[in-house]
Amino acid sequence: MIQSILLKNFRNHETFKLEINKPFVYIYGENGSGKTSILEGIYFCSTTKSHRTSDEKELIKTNEMFAQVVIKNDDQTYEIVVSKFGKRTKVNHVEKRKLSEFLGHLNVVMFAPNDLELIQGSPLVRRQFMDFELLQVDKSYLNHLNTYKKVLKQRNSLLKKVDIKDDYTFLNILGDQLYEQGIILINQRKQFLDELNILFKANYQKFSQNVVDIIYKPDQDEASFKKHLQKQQRQDILYQTTLTGPHRDDFFIRFNAFDSKTYTSQGETRLIVIALKLALLEWIESKTNHKVVLLLDDVLSELDQQKQDIFLKTLPKQHQIIMNSVMPIDMDHIQMIELTKERTHVKL
Ligand SMILES: Nc1ncnc2c1ncn2[C@@H]1O[C@H](COP(=O)(O)OP(=O)(O)O)[C@@H](O)[C@H]1O
Ligand SMILES: [Mg+2]
Incomplete structure (x- = not known):
C-alpha cells in the first residue's frame, strides 16, 4: 500500500504532500485545482510515463528546473525526477540506471477520461494497450515486439527497392523472421484477451445486464500469415509495404450484438472501460503476485446517480x-x- 506521496514542482503543485491512512483515498476540488496531476504523478512514478502527455517537460512547473515525485509504500521509497536533462529514478535513495530495475515494483492501473479512446479511437490505441500491458508482465514480449518492428521496418524498406523481376532471397528471409516473431505476438495477444475477457465480463455484470465480449481481430492468424508472406508477396512488392500482419491487429468490444465503438452511449462506453480496467487490475495481480493500486481520475462524471452508487x-x-x-x-x-x-x- 502507498503510505505517502510527495510532489514537487509537478504541474501546478509547488509542494504537495499526502500521508495516507486509509485504503480508499478520495480527493475533490474545483476544476484546475490539480486533482488529475496528483494521479498523474503517481502513475509517472510507477511507469516513468505520463498518461496524458508524451512531452515530459510539460510536467515541470512553469519557471522551475525539475519536477519530482516521491512515493513510499510499505517497505520502499520510489523517486523520479524529470528535468531538461531527462529522467532519473531511485529506489531507497539508490539511483537505478536500468529501467528494468525501477519498473514493476509499484504497480498501478489508471482509469482516465481519455481511456474512452480505447473504444472510440483508432486500432493503434488498442494495439498499444495490448502491447503495453503484455510487456509489463512479460519481459520476453518486449523483445519479440521490438524484433518484429525492426524486421518489419527492414522488410518495408526493401519492398520499396525491390523489383518484380529481382531475386527474393533476402525478402524471403525477412518474411520468415517476420512470421516467427509475428505468431508469438498474435498468440500472446489472443491469450491475453481471452483471459481478460473472462474477468471483464464478470466485472461488467456488476453494473449492467447487457452482454459484452472482447473480440480479438487479428489481421492474420498463424496459417494465413504464413500463406500471405509466401504466396501474396507479389502484392507487398506492388504496394511497396507489408500489407498484413499483427501490426494491423485490432480488437473490439461486442455490446449485445453490436460493436460498442459506434453503438454505445458515452456513459455506457465509460462503464465498459471501467470494467476493462478492473479486469486488467485482476489480470496483472494474477500474473505478477503483486498488489496493484487503482487510480480513478474523474470516473464518476457522466454516470447517472444510480450507476455512481453501484460503482462506489x-x-x-x-x-x-x-x-x-x-x-x-x-x-x-x-x-x-x-x-x-x-x-x-x-511549504515543507
Ligand atoms: N507545467 C505546469 N506548470 C504550472 N501549471 C500547470 C502545468 N501544467 C498544467 N498546469 C495547470 O495545472 C492545473 C491543474 O490541472 P489538473 O491536474 O488537470 O486539474 P484538475 O484535474 O483538478 O481539473 C491546470 O490549471 C493547468 O493549467
Ligand atoms: Mg482532472
Missing part, C-alpha cells in the same frame, strides 16, 4: 484506491481530501 459499492475492497472528483461523497471509511490552492502551495 462495487469497488474492489481488497485494493488500495485513489480517486478524485469535483464533488465530495458521503461514504464511510474513506480518507477525504479537499484540494485547495493553499494545499498545493504548502
Whole structure:
C-alpha cells in the first residue's frame, strides 16, 4: 500500500504532500485545482510515463528546473525526477540506471477520461494497450515486439527497392523472421484477451445486464500469415509495404450484438472501460503476485446517480484506491481530501 506521496514542482503543485491512512483515498476540488496531476504523478512514478502527455517537460512547473515525485509504500521509497536533462529514478535513495530495475515494483492501473479512446479511437490505441500491458508482465514480449518492428521496418524498406523481376532471397528471409516473431505476438495477444475477457465480463455484470465480449481481430492468424508472406508477396512488392500482419491487429468490444465503438452511449462506453480496467487490475495481480493500486481520475462524471452508487459499492475492497472528483461523497471509511490552492502551495 502507498503510505505517502510527495510532489514537487509537478504541474501546478509547488509542494504537495499526502500521508495516507486509509485504503480508499478520495480527493475533490474545483476544476484546475490539480486533482488529475496528483494521479498523474503517481502513475509517472510507477511507469516513468505520463498518461496524458508524451512531452515530459510539460510536467515541470512553469519557471522551475525539475519536477519530482516521491512515493513510499510499505517497505520502499520510489523517486523520479524529470528535468531538461531527462529522467532519473531511485529506489531507497539508490539511483537505478536500468529501467528494468525501477519498473514493476509499484504497480498501478489508471482509469482516465481519455481511456474512452480505447473504444472510440483508432486500432493503434488498442494495439498499444495490448502491447503495453503484455510487456509489463512479460519481459520476453518486449523483445519479440521490438524484433518484429525492426524486421518489419527492414522488410518495408526493401519492398520499396525491390523489383518484380529481382531475386527474393533476402525478402524471403525477412518474411520468415517476420512470421516467427509475428505468431508469438498474435498468440500472446489472443491469450491475453481471452483471459481478460473472462474477468471483464464478470466485472461488467456488476453494473449492467447487457452482454459484452472482447473480440480479438487479428489481421492474420498463424496459417494465413504464413500463406500471405509466401504466396501474396507479389502484392507487398506492388504496394511497396507489408500489407498484413499483427501490426494491423485490432480488437473490439461486442455490446449485445453490436460493436460498442459506434453503438454505445458515452456513459455506457465509460462503464465498459471501467470494467476493462478492473479486469486488467485482476489480470496483472494474477500474473505478477503483486498488489496493484487503482487510480480513478474523474470516473464518476457522466454516470447517472444510480450507476455512481453501484460503482462506489462495487469497488474492489481488497485494493488500495485513489480517486478524485469535483464533488465530495458521503461514504464511510474513506480518507477525504479537499484540494485547495493553499494545499498545493504548502511549504515543507
Ligand atoms: N507545467 C505546469 N506548470 C504550472 N501549471 C500547470 C502545468 N501544467 C498544467 N498546469 C495547470 O495545472 C492545473 C491543474 O490541472 P489538473 O491536474 O488537470 O486539474 P484538475 O484535474 O483538478 O481539473 C491546470 O490549471 C493547468 O493549467
Ligand atoms: Mg482532472
